[in-house]
Amino acid sequence: xxxxxxxxxxxxxxxxxxxxxxxxxxxxxxxxxxxxxxxxxxxxxxxxxxxxxxxxxxxxxxxxxxxxxxxxxxxxxxxxxxxxxxxxxxxxxxxxxxxxxxxxxxxxxxxxxxxxxxxxxxxxxxxxxxxxxxxxxxxxxxxxxxxxxxxxxxxxxxxxxxxxxxxxxxxxxxxxxxxxxxxxxxxxxxxxxxxxxxxxxxxxxxxxxxxxxxxxxxxxxxxxxxxxxxxxxxxxxxxxxxxxxxxxxxxxxxxxxxxxxxxxxxxxxxxxxxxxxxxxxxxxxxxxxxxxxxxxxxxxxxxxxxxxxxxxxxxxxxxxxxxxxxxxxxxxxxxxxxxxxxxxxxxxxxxxxxxxxxxxxxxxxxxxxxxxxxxxxxxxxxxxxxxxxxxxxxxxxxxxxxxxxxxxxxxxxxxxxxxxxxxxxxxxxxxxxxxxxxxxxxxxxxxxxxxxxxxxxxxxxxxxxxxxxxxxxxxxxxxxxxxxxxxxxxxxxxxxxxxxxxxxxxxxxxxxxxxxxxxxxxxxxxxxxxxxxxxxxxxxxxxxxxxxxxxxxxxxxxxxxxxxxxxxxxxxxxxxxxxxxxxxxxxxxxxxxxxxxxxxxxxxxxxxx
Ligand code: SAT
Ligand code: MN
Numbered sequence: 035x036x037x038x039x040x041x042x043x044x045x046x047x048x049x050x051x052x053x054x055x056x057x058x059x060x061x062x063x064x065x066x067x068x069x070x071x072x073x074x075x076x077x078x079x080x081x082x083x084x085x086x087x088x089x090x091x092x093x094x095x096x097x098x099x100x101x102x103x104x105x106x107x108x109x110x111x112x113x114x115x116x117x118x119x120x121x122x123x124x125x126x127x128x129x130x131x132x133x134x135x136x137x138x139x140x141x142x143x144x145x146x147x148x149x150x151x152x153x154x155x156x157x158x159x160x161x162x163x164x165x166x167x168x169x170x171x172x173x174x175x176x177x178x179x180x181x182x183x184x185x186x187x188x189x190x191x192x193x194x195x196x197x198x199x200x201x202x203x204x205x206x207x208x209x210x211x212x213x214x215x216x217x218x219x220x221x222x223x224x225x226x227x228x229x230x231x232x233x234x235x236x237x238x239x240x241x242x243x244x245x246x247x248x249x250x251x252x253x254x255x256x257x258x259x260x261x262x263x264x265x266x267x268x269x270x271x272x273x274x275x276x277x278x279x280x281x282x283x284x285x286x287x288x289x290x291x292x293x294x295x296x297x298x299x300x301x302x303x304x305x306x307x308x309x310x311x312x313x314x315x316x317x318x319x320x321x322x323x324x325x326x327x328x329x330x331x332x333x334x335x336x337x338x339x340x341x342x343x344x345x346x347x348x349x350x351x352x353x354x355x356x357x358x359x360x361x362x363x364x365x366x367x368x369x370x371x372x373x374x375x376x377x378x379x380x381x382x383x384x385x386x387x388x389x390x391x392x393x394x395x396x397x398x399x400x401x402x403x404x405x406x407x408x409x410x411x412x413x414x415x416x417x418x419x420x421x422x423x424x425x426x427x428x429x430x431x432x433x434x435x436x437x438x439x440x441x442x443x444x445x446x447x448x449x450x451x452x453x454x455x456x457x458x459x460x461x462x463x464x465x466x467x468x469x470x471x472x473x474x475x476x477x478x479x480x481x482x483x484x485x486x487x488x489x490x491x492x493x494x495x496x497x498x499x500x501x502x503x504x505x506x507x508x509x510x511x512x513x514x515x516x517x518x519x520x521x522x523x524x525x526x527x528x529x530x531x532x533x534x535x536x537x538x539x540x541x542x543x544x545x546x547x548x549x550x551x552x553x554x555x556x557x558x559x560x561x562x563x564x565x566x567x568x569x570x571x572x573x574x575x576x577x578x579x580x581x582x583x584x585x586x587x588x589x590x591x592x593x594x595x596x597x598x599x600x601x602x603x604x605x606x607x608x609x610x611x612x613x614x615x616x617x618x619x620x621x622x623x624x625x626x627x628x629x630x631x632x633x634x635x636x637x638x639x640x641x642x643x
Pocket of ligand 2: 287308309310334
């Protein structure tokens with residue numbers, strides 16, 4: 035700390051930092067943002083409790099009834115800060131081509147200038163927290179270290195749950211270890227004699243910026259979720275996808291589950307689904323097929339690297355779940371409900387008179403009265419939702435009753451199958467097995483889904499969301515597809531099988547054809563047996579499909595007509611997709627791998643045969 039005066043806010047924290055790059059950076063950020071205090075996070079429980087106390091005192095949080103929900107808090111944001119802001123998210127690579135048509139781009143020097151203006155003095159009146167975190171189990175060869183600097187105690191508390199944080203990470207970083215820099219400010223300095231607001235953020239300016247070349251994230255103006263918990267989407271997906279490209283591995287928006295057969299045989303499955311499409315539910319599913327068991331490794335992100343045996347090994351870089359609350363119930367996901375019984379943070383849910391949380395879909399019967407997420411009295415007659423559609427729980431993964439014993443294995447788990455899914459009311463059948471890796475990459479690259487409340491914007495609109503990575507790929511998606519193909523062509527690689535699933539198919543009247551939730555185990559069972567070569571499938575123009583008799587629907591009350599619709603190839607519908615796929619691919623120009631164009635043409639030929 036050559037330049038900081040001994041009594042500067044930074045000096046005490048600086049004394050504990052041995053890493054030169056970190057030391058210089060902490061000094062730089064403090065000099066720019068001008069916080070009143072600097073706090074180096076140690077990751078202890080006392081520190082977590084301190085964050086909670088600070089939030090309780092400032093009115094940011096309310097303690098939930100300790101008899102109903104021990105050590106848990108309730109937080110409400112404001113209407114301008116409720117979800118990821120994709121139109122304010124930027125990839126500032128050197129050239130616009132590198133960011134690709136899938137990202138907002140700004141020239142890095144210009145964006146830095148803009149951000150420097152915004153960050154200057156942005157932490158006045160606040161504490162600047164330095165949060166060393168590790169994405170992945172400490173010591174794992176797949177894990178990566180980052181440091182988030184934030185002026186939000188809410189972010190610190192959430193990061194405690196979502197990642198491994200504190201002194202042990204600093205130790206792992208050592209004197210010259212490298213890390214991803216994450217600058218975060220809510221952008222709401224507190225002037226002298228001014229009171230802090232309950233949810234500080236900047237209603238005018240929001241920027242979620244990524245500098246892939248320097249492995250940096252600068253996030254300004256929002257305190258919510260993926261905008262502010264920088265280890266998650268910003269680091270573990272946008273920056274990591276670039277690192278993965280450079281280092282020949284995969285950083286994906288995927289759950290990881292462990293599937294055990296009645297004979298005790300195990301397969302590991304990852305699944306890419308867009309935000310709020312049921313990844314958490316699938317990862318914690320309770321099988322309705324007797325003897326089959328699902329256990330959880332992760333519910334949102336998978337980092338996969340080749341092991342010496344040529345298989346892809348996956349770790350969950352996170353330590354907690356940041357799950358969508360509405361719709362979660364003892365019926366839809368009892369394991370999530372049991373995970374969140376304690377030590378959890380609830381954001382934008384509704385509050386019950388006895389100091390517990392509630393959200394739409396939690397119970398069949400709505401409570402007689404509530405305080406809604408905007409602090410208004412609410413009764414079932416109120417013509418509005420009590421919780422926000424993107425209300426969330428933050429909860430430690432280790433509390434999940436079905437967390438797999440190997441969920442923190444530093445070497446990861448070997449993946450047998452990769453699923454791509456989304457919300458599609460029409461065309462896409464219940465399940466498709468790809469012919470091979472290239473065809474599977476094509477199916478992932480052309481996946482589409484109806485939009486959800488996880489991002490600001492219209493809900494229910496169909497958009498292409500390749501590999502569920504559209505908002506999370508830190509570089510041009512044409513090159514990302516090429517990277518997938520390259521990974522699959524690695525000499526000696528034993529690649530997982532690739533499948534498409536769609537739980538959301540509807541009939542003409544808009545009713546779901548498939549019951550979903552625990553019944554999805556029937557599809558998982560077929561996938562497991564396809565990996566073993568013991569289940570039947572038929573080749574169709576779109577891929578390999580089970581016939582109705584190939585799926586175990588024993589004990590399931592489903593009309594035969596539904597099942598045949600779910601497993602039918604809608605030739606007209608698929609032919610209708612062909613020009614749309616070409617159109618979608620056109621935007622990637624030269625960077626689109628030719629193999630994917632070949633796949634569209636082959637699909638068309640097969641459909642027209
Ligand atoms: O990005 S968030 O972590 O806020 C939630 C999501 O989109 O999955
Ligand atoms: Mn997600």
